[in-house]
Amino acid sequence: MGELSRMWRETDHRYRMVGEKCGNCGKLYFPPRDICPTCHRDSIGKMEDIEMSGKGEVVSFTIVHDVPPAFTRQRPYILAIIKLEDGPSMTGQIVDTLPSDIDIGTKVRSVFRKISEDGHSGVIHYGYKFVRDA
Amino acid sequence: MQLSNDVFIIGTGESKYGELWERSLREISVEAGLKAIESSGIRTKDLDAIYMGNSLSGMISGQENIGALMSDYAGIADEDVPTLRIEASTASGAAAVYEAYLSIKSGEYDLVMVGGVEKMTELYGNEMIDISSSILDREWEAFFGGTPAAMAALSARKYMKDFGVGKDVMAAISVNDHKNASMNPTAHFSNIITMEQAINSTPVAEPLNLMDCAPQSDGASSIILASEEFVKREKKEGVKIAGSGISQEYFALHSRDSLYSMKSTVSASRKALQKAKVGLNDISFAEIHDSFSIYGVMALEDIGFAERGKAKDLVFSDIGLKGRIPINPSGGLKAKGFPYGASGVGQFVEGYLQIMGKAGKRQVENAKYGLLHSVAGTGSTSIVHILGGE
Amino acid sequence: MKKSGIVSYGSYIPRFRIKPDEIARVWGEDPENIKNGIYILSKSVPAPDEDVATISVEASRNALKRGKINPKDIGAIYIGSESHPYAVKPTATIVSSAIGANFPMFAADYEFACKAGTAGIQNVKAMVDSGMIKYGLAIGSDTSQGAPGDVLEYSASAGGTAMILGNEGVIAEINHTLSVTSDTPDFWRREGEPYPTHGERFTGEPAYFKHTVSASKMIMEKVGMKPQDYDYAVFHQPNGKFPTRAAKLLGFTEKQYKEGLLTPFIGNIYSGSMMTGLSAILDIAEPGNRILAVSFGSGAGSDAFDITVTDEIKNMDRGSAPTIKKMLADVTWLDYAVYAKFKKKIIFGDAIE
Numbered sequence: 001m002g003e004l005s006r007m008w009r010e011t012d013h014r015y016r017m018v019g020e021k022c023g024n025c026g027k028l029y030f031p032p033r034d035i036c037p038t039c040h041r042d043s044i045g046k047m048e049d050i051e052m053s054g055k056g057e058v059v060s061f062t063i064v065h066d067v068p069p070a071f072t073r074q075r076p077y078i079l080a081i082i083k084l085e086d087g088p089s090m091t092g093q094i095v096d097t098l099p100s101d102i103d104i105g106t107k108v109r110s111v112f113r114k115i116s117e118d119g120h121s122g123v124i125h126y127g128y129k130f131v132r133d134a
Numbered sequence: 135m136q137l138s139n140d141v142f143i144i145g146t147g148e149s150k151y152g153e154l155w156e157r158s159l160r161e162i163s164v165e166a167g168l169k170a171i172e173s174s175g176i177r178t179k180d181l182d183a184i185y186m187g188n189s190l191s192g193m194i195s196g197q198e199n200i201g202a203l204m205s206d207y208a209g210i211a212d213e214d215v216p217t218l219r220i221e222a223s224t225a226s227g228a229a230a231v232y233e234a235y236l237s238i239k240s241g242e243y244d245l246v247m248v249g250g251v252e253k254m255t256e257l258y259g260n261e262m263i264d265i266s267s268s269i270l271d272r273e274w275e276a277f278f279g280g281t282p283a284a285m286a287a288l289s290a291r292k293y294m295k296d297f298g299v300g301k302d303v304m305a306a307i308s309v310n311d312h313k314n315a316s317m318n319p320t321a322h323f324s325n326i327i328t329m330e331q332a333i334n335s336t337p338v339a340e341p342l343n344l345m346d347c348a349p350q351s352d353g354a355s356s357i358i359l360a361s362e363e364f365v366k367r368e369k370k371e372g373v374k375i376a377g378s379g380i381s382q383e384y385f386a387l388h389s390r391d392s393l394y395s396m397k398s399t400v401s402a403s404r405k406a407l408q409k410a411k412v413g414l415n416d417i418s419f420a421e422i423h424d425s426f427s428i429y430g431v432m433a434l435e436d437i438g439f440a441e442r443g444k445a446k447d448l449v450f451s452d453i454g455l456k457g458r459i460p461i462n463p464s465g466g467l468k469a470k471g472f473p474y475g476a477s478g479v480g481q482f483v484e485g486y487l488q489i490m491g492k493a494g495k496r497q498v499e500n501a502k503y504g505l506l507h508s509v510a511g512t513g514s515t516s517i518v519h520i521l522g523g524e
Numbered sequence: 525m526k527k528s529g530i531v532s533y534g535s536y537i538p539r540f541r542i543k544p545d546e547i548a549r550v551w552g553e554d555p556e557n558i559k560n561g562i563y564i565l566s567k568s569v570p571a572p573d574e575d576v577a578t579i580s581v582e583a584s585r586n587a588l589k590r591g592k593i594n595p596k597d598i599g600a601i602y603i604g605s606e607s608h609p610y611a612v613k614p615t616a617t618i619v620s621s622a623i624g625a626n627f628p629m630f631a632a633d634y635e636f637a638c639k640a641g642t643a644g645i646q647n648v649k650a651m652v653d654s655g656m657i658k659y660g661l662a663i664g665s666d667t668s669q670g671a672p673g674d675v676l677e678y679s680a681s682a683g684g685t686a687m688i689l690g691n692e693g694v695i696a697e698i699n700h701t702l703s704v705t706s707d708t709p710d711f712w713r714r715e716g717e718p719y720p721t722h723g724e725r726f727t728g729e730p731a732y733f734k735h736t737v738s739a740s741k742m743i744m745e746k747v748g749m750k751p752q753d754y755d756y757a758v759f760h761q762p763n764g765k766f767p768t769r770a771a772k773l774l775g776f777t778e779k780q781y782k783e784g785l786l787t788p789f790i791g792n793i794y795s796g797s798m799m800t801g802l803s804a805i806l807d808i809a810e811p812g813n814r815i816l817a818v819s820f821g822s823g824a825g826s827d828a829f830d831i832t833v834t835d836e837i838k839n840m841d842r843g844s845a846p847t848i849k850k851m852l853a854d855v856t857w858l859d860y861a862v863y864a865k866f867k868k869k870i871i872f873g874d875a876i877e
Contacts, residue, residue: 060393095573
């Protein structure tokens with residue numbers, strides 16, 4: 001209980017999917033990283049913040065039944081790897097849909113949702129999840 | 135006399151793997167260590183160093199600094215034996231062996247103990263799912279609902295789709311594990327399971343079921359490593375660590391090129407075989423890291439026992455004790471059990487027993503070379519060792 | 525000075541719905557009584573991971589997208605709700621960050637029962653008119669509470685609407701706005717209490733009708749308009765019956781009020797209620813259309829707006845963000861058990877949540 005700064009410093013990345021663009025090779029990264037794995041030293045100091053579109057497609061997905069405490073009320077939930085139109089792949093939940101309506105290749109877009117709560121009196125953590133992009 | 139700097143396993147010991155309600159972290163660790171000492175016929179105070187593999191004791195038991203704790207409770211607090219803990223999540227045990235091996239290779243030490251220990255059953259409720267998720271990327275996987283089983287399931291779904299195979303390919307790994315474990319008195323599970331039971335068990339993270347997932351086991355394993363000089367001088371019998379490879383890959387699953395190939399395993403097994411100067415055909419048996427059945431399938435392909443997508447041609451007929459390549463004679467992580475930090479050392483215990491011909495009912499005939507494969511997280515680190523040879 | 529008004533708008537209604545039949549089944553009521561009595565056919569339910577912050581963010585993003593407005597140009601954010609996720613820690617801070625607005629920002633959370641969102645509109649309009657800001661965001665959003673078994677459980681729902689106000693690119697000018705306020709205890713929720721209390725029939729005449737009708741009459745008189753001069757009229761809609769009766773009392777016809785009457789389908793989204801009705805009207809309005817919009821907040825008070833749609837609305841791609849019609853059509857039905865789980869009416873032990 002009581003996590004603050006670790007969560008707070010990721011706000012831009014989790015609220016608005018702010019990733020990085022390598023100023024050397026132009027490749028986009030999300031989640032954010034400080035060094036481009038392609039350009040190494042040449043990228044240092046050249047990684048620029050860039051907001052992802054939040055649109056992408058399902059690379060793979062699972063329906064999670066054995067869930068950590070934070071997700072009890074949403075059991076079972078769908079977790080997926082999403083390949084964003086912007087390039088990077090990332091991990092997130094797909095909500096507001098039946099598992100039978102999701103498949104590899106399904107188009108999704110990001111939404112702003114509550115991810116977890118730090119107990120009943122602690123802070124609420126928000127971030128991205130995905131819904132089907134009709 | 136010209137000596138190589140080869141490293142030998144000269145003794146092993148283990149606690150029972152399973153739900154050890156009455157035993158503590160320190161008790162099972164000391165038990166395994168003392169058995170290994172006994173088995174190798176040395177004295178604890180002769181040890182140059184101890185390396186302890188452990189992954190989660192800080193989160194589960196609120197206990198860090200367990201290297202010092204273990205040497206104290208082994209009764210050698212006054213003997214000045216340096217003891218360190220090595221952490222590489224689920225590969226902590228194999229990583230501890232690797233470090234110990236290097237310490238002898240370097241010429242610094244002659245006699246080193248490696249321990250691996252994990253107490254997984256201390257907590258109730260589903261908090262263990264959160265704690266075990268610390269082997270993933272906490273900020274970008276676990277925070278959003280990623281669990282070890284969920285990440286493995288993402289690999290499984292994609293594998294099944296791309297190669298058009300069913301759950302039976304994965305289930306076959308678990309069925310084989312249980313069969314072998316039924317002959318291993320140390321194992322968590324002694325029951326045999328059928329394909330139907332495996333395929334129809336309770337869903338954990340679809341498409342993976344309970345029988346695709348290694349259990350939360352308590353357990354401790356220990357081995358004694360010695361330099362060739364020590365072995366010759368003390369006239370010890372032992373099993374040689376013929377080759378060793380450790381490799382890295384992207385931390386989070388979503389960063390990787392493939393969801394069903396661990397580059398780290400491909401590379402680590404290649405390195406280990408190369409150093410051991412043996413080919414896959416020389417391998418008599420393999421202990422693979424099947425924390426989830428799909429990882430077993432992937433390991434068979436990444437190591438090279440099967441071509442990509444072709445594990446199905448192997449798993450139904452060729453991985454039994456008498457098969458073309460016996461897999462997990464110990465019962466593997468699924469059935470021998472999966473105490474995170476102990477499991478990597480446990481593979482060495484099995485490898486030693488097999489090559490020494492002391493594996494009892496589950497003895498692989500003419501076991502000459504064994505391949506041991508341990509994975510951290512979802513594949514960010516793989517550690518492969520080859521045992522055997524002159 | 526250019527006349528200020530609505531520059532863009534966006535709404536968000538959760539896709540989950542429950543019918544009165546399902547709630548009545550659990551409490552042994554006759555669903556027909558509910559449907560006839562308060563004219564509610566279904567209500568929206570927030571997903572377990574939705575709250576006023578997430579709903580406000582989605583509505584705001586829809587408004588920004590529809591108006592092609594740079595979040596850096598937003599100078600103020602006021603959010604009206606009676607179900608802010610925190611008692612202390614403004615929802616406006618979360619929305620500001622989630623839309624990527626600037627650090628210099630006027631912001632606060634408002635509470636005035638169901639009219640806190642429209643109070644925000646008045647505030648932001650005043651700030652635009654005074655030159656303090658270029659654009660401002662006023663949001664009415666709620667995940668309202670109704671005690672299990674109480675009549676409010678049939679209506680208390682979730683959703684929200686965000687209005688961006690400014691005086692450039694105005695699609696609907698706010699010609700005039702006024703408010704009435706009195707100390708009337710028709711409905712309240714004490715600090716720390718999970719569910720509100722209401723005065724049953726007292727919520728009607730002395731509360732809803734007195735304030736809504738008075739404010740409506742006052743603004744029409746002020747701007748010299750009669751009911752028949754309006755193309756649309758939209759009122760706060762705690763149920764399907766009250767706004768219909770208020771409209772008729774004032775002399776409006778069904779044709780004028782039906783487009784903005786959403787409660788029968790989505791329930792009462794409290795602070796977002798009238799604003800979401802207005803959002804539905806803006807989805808279809810033509811240049812020159814005149815709209816009367818009147819909210820009501822228990823406690824009590826009413827905010828009235830006289831609005832004229834401009835030619836600018838033709839330049840807006842209204843379909844670039846989800847319309848109310850689209851959100852009304854995109855529905856997942858819940859049974860009472862899942863509804864109870866979503867709304868945290870089922871309590872878990874500490875060990876599992």
